[in-house]
Amino acid sequence: MSQYAVPVVWSPETRRHDPRHEVWVGVPTEGTERADRVDAILDALRHRGHQLVEATPQPDDAMLAVHDVELVEFLRTAAARWAEGPYADLVGQERVVPYLFPTPAMTAGLPARPAVAIHADAGRFAYDTMTLVGPGTWEAARSAVDCAIQAAQLVSEGAGLAYALCRPPGHHATWSGFGGSCYLNNAAVAAAVLRQYGGLKVGIVDLDAHQGNGTASIFYDRADVLYGSVHVDPGAGWFPHVVGYADETGTGPGAGATRNLPLPEGTGDGPWLAAVAELAGWVKDAGCDRLVVSLGVDAAADDPESPLQVTAAGYREAGRLLGATGLPAVAVQEGGYHLATLGGLVAAYLEGHAASL
């Protein structure tokens, strides 16, 4: 039993994104970012007496503070554009899958235009083939943003801790791109809302097993939002592969306002918690007055998507460490894919954090 009922902001709309599979190394593999993750988490939190709050539609301003309107418009219209095309009849594909990526390798200095065909245009925004857009994806991703906004509002109004049950997750979504099972960056939106309501300096601590390249990039040159992440070493061959190294520490006014703490495959509670403690001390000592926790629980030992070996007791202790900063905090759901233990891991984190309030 928790001694403190944490507000849990969720929306039934977040179940509407049903990717079914992800295209990985050219083949459809079973999707791990499933709609029933929502219910696994809800069930665990309900049993522990937390306070469920259903999100309502919120304005776009905080979302547009962290995302290019072109990305937002693409995501809002992509499923309908795809359905109008021949793809379902031609190849049986009902979800948007990019077919080419107009990176500098292709455009090579030429004045490239947006592609007319959506299977080509998708590569302007999608940076991988795993993150499909289908019917309901936009509604779910936008509702996850609403959850993040409302949790940040509750904290701005005095709650010591609020939890946003965001799904699909967000920390891999950049200013103008989506990937890594993420479409809209819920944690970045939460940070923007905390700033709107008077927070002067927001610390984001990312516990997901993967470095949150989206959040890191959105705030890389900013001094008012710190980003610190503990994650499996991209140098060992793990997503996001090309960023998340320890020497990436921010740029311009944001120099020193980014921390990446990569850990080797197989790392368990001891070194993982030492890294969490390091990040908790860092955001506190830097003078942050609000905290966003990107609460991915895929660092857990039984998670199929990462090789880290953190336990539920480890997540509870991580909550205690971050709660002990004393900073009003929004916890935003990121990854975590083992349905049988997912809810318990989230509950353990919240219990540890709430115990420090």
Ligand code: SP5
């Ligand atoms: C939010 C989050 O945790 N995103 C994870 C992104 C990393 N996914 C990498 C997936 C690599 C291939 N997985 C193959 C499993 C077959 N479904």
Ligand code: ZN
């Ligand atoms: Zn992850």
